[in-house]
Amino acid sequence: MSKQLSLVIFKPDMFSESDTGGVKNKIKEKFFAALTENGLEVILTGKKFRFTEKLMQEHYSHVKAYNDGQRIFDNTQAFMLSGESLPMIVWGPDAIAAVRKIIGPTREAKTGLRVTSESAFKDSPKNYIHASGLAKGADPFIEAKQEIARFFPNEYKRLVKDPKYKEFFA
Numbered sequence: 001m002s003k004q005l006s007l008v009i010f011k012p013d014m015f016s017e018s019d020t021g022g023v024k025n026k027i028k029e030k031f032f033a034a035l036t037e038n039g040l041e042v043i044l045t046g047k048k049f050r051f052t053e054k055l056m057q058e059h060y061s062h063v064k065a066y067n068d069g070q071r072i073f074d075n076t077q078a079f080m081l082s083g084e085s086l087p088m089i090v091w092g093p094d095a096i097a098a099v100r101k102i103i104g105p106t107r108e109a110k111t112g113l114r115v116t117s118e119s120a121f122k123d124s125p126k127n128y129i130h131a132s133g134l135a136k137g138a139d140p141f142i143e144a145k146q147e148i149a150r151f152f153p154n155e156y157k158r159l160v161k162d163p164k165y166k167e168f169f170a
Contacts, residue, residue: 004095004168005159007147008042009130012083015048027128034102040092044155048084056080058150062135087151091165096140099131145169 014024035041051059056077063073090099132147133140149156159165 001093002167003091003093003165004141004144005043005148005165006090006095006099006132006144007130007151008088008090008099008132009151010086010088011128011130012080012085014086014128015084024128031102031129035090035092035099038092038098038102040090040095040098042088043091044089044152046087046151048086050084051077051080053077053081055150059147062138089148089152089155089159096131096133096144100133103129103131141168 010028014027019025032042060073060076060080063069063076066072092098132144135143148159152159160169
């Protein structure tokens, strides 16, 4: 079991005003508890930011490869431009697959942009969290590295040189 890095982004719905019944706090608690249960840790948390159209093209253009991809991309773009997001880097055993399993599949074609019963958030009707390893046909290791470099460019350079993460960047 190799140790890996994975990018995670809390999406705009996580920070919107309404939180009926404290759902978002419950999701955050479940997410961080699931990370711990899987031997994973958040090693870096960025600042809240807003996606730009340019960043959307860089980060989500792979969505266009899906059936009805342009419509999905347009919907995703409208959603992601609607508010702030928060990036973080997770580290640990099989982090890419583990985080994907924790949050469940999110492709609209499969799940209508909803988390599913495979997820720690089966009671949630929203897609609150992005994680590396979803791009159609992409190598999840390359995708994770590219995403981390995109959202944490200065920290990425430091991580690449850090012996602790040598195996991941080999």
